[in-house]
């Protein structure tokens with residue numbers, strides 16, 4: 001088998017085009033423009049790239065953006081004060097704090113301080129709880145939402161009843177990906193570092209979603225022939241003396257056995273940013 005490549009760049013362009021059309025319509029009606037506030041603490045190079053891309057996509061879709069760059073030694077209190085101001089500002093509809101945060105700041109405390117209505121990352125405990133309860137109007141985390149859109153695009157109605165195995169149990173990807181596919185009537189298993197015979201469980205999957213952060217961990221012997229494989233990993237490695245970006249899946253090996261697979265780069269990553277803008281529009285519409 002030679003897997004179909006699920007093109008995250010092409011699909012994210014479709015999502016962004018829909019957002020752009022909706023923003024144009026809002027502007028044509030003379031309404032306030034949707035606005036996203038982005039907070040970056042410190043100088044992590046990857047985070048700087050992601051934030052730059054988020055701001056660039058805001059501009060491309062017509063969404064207004066406000067950027068706050070804070071020094072790496074910013075105190076938790078200062079960040080919480082900024083969030084309180086933005087929560088109270090009716091001209092700001094979405095707020096995101098780029099993760100990871102420096103060690104002196106408690107990530108959970110910061111996430112919980114964002115107004116759930118403006119939480120375009122879908123990380124707030126209230127939004128996580130609503131997702132768990134099956135509330136379909138809730139803001140959901142961007143990466144798992146991107147995965148779901150890719151699965152719907154690839155499988156359509158036949159997504160129902162499929163066995164999804166999610167590798168990784170993070171709050172940001174693994175758990176919400178499991179809940180979102182459960183909501184689509186999939187049979188869902190989460191596996192992780194302590195799972196016994198993890199390869200055998202993964203081999204049962206019709207759909208394998210891998211989000212562990214370990215370069216090329218999933219080989220062909222983890223995958224049932226014909227499975228759909230979504231690779232959420234982004235790992236910077238050195239190969240033949242050159243820097244290279246690889247996923248958590250051994251792409252060449254798994255593409256020869258899967259029916260469809262996401263590449264890295266150009267797979268799930270671009271969908272994350274497109275879904276952020278989609279969520280910003282949703283937050284705006286729900287605040288009107």
Ligand SMILES: Nc1nc2c(c(=O)[nH]1)N[C@@H](CN(C=O)c1ccc(C(=O)N[C@@H](CCC(=O)O)C(=O)O)cc1)CN2
Nearest residue numbers: 050096097098099100121142265266267269270272273
């Ligand atoms: N507040 C948040 N922080 C973080 C999130 C998040 O959703 N919200 N996710 C990740 C980082 N992230 C977005 O913030 C993100 C990561 C990767 C990509 C992406 O498009 N990747 C490209 C490769 C780019 C590269 O060269 O590194 C790809 O896969 O094609 C977009 C967004 C952690 N923090």
Ligand SMILES: [Mg+2]
Nearest residue numbers: 199219221222
């Ligand atoms: Mg092996």
